[in-house]
Amino acid sequence: TLMLVLMLCLLTACGGSSAGEEGSTNSNGGTIQAKIGVVSYLTGAGAAYGEAITEGLKLAQSEINEQGEVNIDLVIEDSAGEAEQALSAAQKLMNDEEILAIIGPTLSTEFFAVAPEADLNGISIMGTSTTAEGIPEIGDYVFRNSIPEALAIPTAMEKAVERTGAKKVALIYGNDDVLTKSGFDTMKKTAEEMGLEILTIETFQKGQSDYNAQLTKIKNADPDLILASALYNEGAVIMDQARKMGIDVPFVGGNGFNSPQVLEIAGDAANGLIVATPWFGESEDPKVVEFNKKYEEAYGKLPDQFAAQSYDALYIYADALKRAGEADRELFHEALAETKNFEGLLGNFSFDEIGDVVMDVKVVEIKDGKFVEFQ
Ligand code: 1QQ
The missing domain is CATH 3.40.50.2300 (Response regulator)
Structure with a gap:
């Protein structure tokens, strides 16, 4: 009987491990490799938005890769806050067959130029800071984790x-x-x-x-x-x-x-x-406290809302990738769309049926030179 089981195992890739599948895994025990394209506002008048966003992404990337289940490679392109530059950056990324999905661009102005192209190409795209009306409505492959205005x-x-x-x-x-x-x-x-x-x-x-x-x-x-x-x-x-x-x-x-x-x-x-x-940096939530500490260690300053949103976004992508089981654009898209009750820095997060956010918003004010909770 044992022989028979072993033989069947050999024939059917017993155990359901995906370690042998091409393209999505490497040799060290089934880590799923994926390349994520990022388009970010890194130079020009609003570059602090893109700087925070890419810092948040890189911090999440190092933690996620350390955990070992997935290994994410980020390919980061600058958009300079310009719709045309954002589009050419995104086109370059989308032409790379290894790019699984995109994060960004930063501004809604840029996102409206890029997202329809990604959608046509069947590449999931998620805005982490885009809050204008009509973003997720652009198409099926279009998501955001930023609270609409x-x-x-x-x-x-x-x-x-x-x-x-x-x-x-x-x-x-x-x-x-x-x-x-x-x-x-x-x-x-x-x-x-x-x-x-x-x-x-x-x-x-x-x-x-x-x-x-x-x-x-x-x-x-x-x-x-x-x-x-x-x-x-x-x-x-x-x-x-x-x-x-x-x-x-x-x-x-x-x-x-x-x-x-x-x-x-x-x-x-x-x-x-x-x-x-959605972000309050002085929250006592242990996740937020830990994030602040790690961020400060890495960059010598405290994170802002944009860093927190992009950090959560990469975890949302990693979570979808794990559920997809391999770095396949279609499987990833299906898994991403099903994101429900993700617990991130910004609290409990789900996509609604069109890929918009379901999450809580807080009100803050600047008082004595600092953001505090609005009472
Ligand atoms: C948008 C925004 C900007 C403030 C992002 C930096 O919300 O363009 O949608």
């Missing part, structure tokens, strides 16, 4: 209005960026739904350095609250100039403000910023 902004606005009793608001937004426009749409719609009086709507462009005209109108309108949809550079300069002009009301910002760069650039002028985020 449509969810984050109303949460921040409701809390801000509840505490300040604000009735009149002024809006300011960048009208040349997908995210800042989308954030503005949500702010305006939410203000209308909440019955707030909109006193004025001002616009600006990327790289603008003088906001005197817009802020003068806002100051004269005398709002209780300013709703600002901007990336960190413009957002921080706006706050700085507003405070210098004597505008001292709180600001409610969108996801662009979730970078420590706002504090770096605006200093004390950033006090009074209210913003929603």
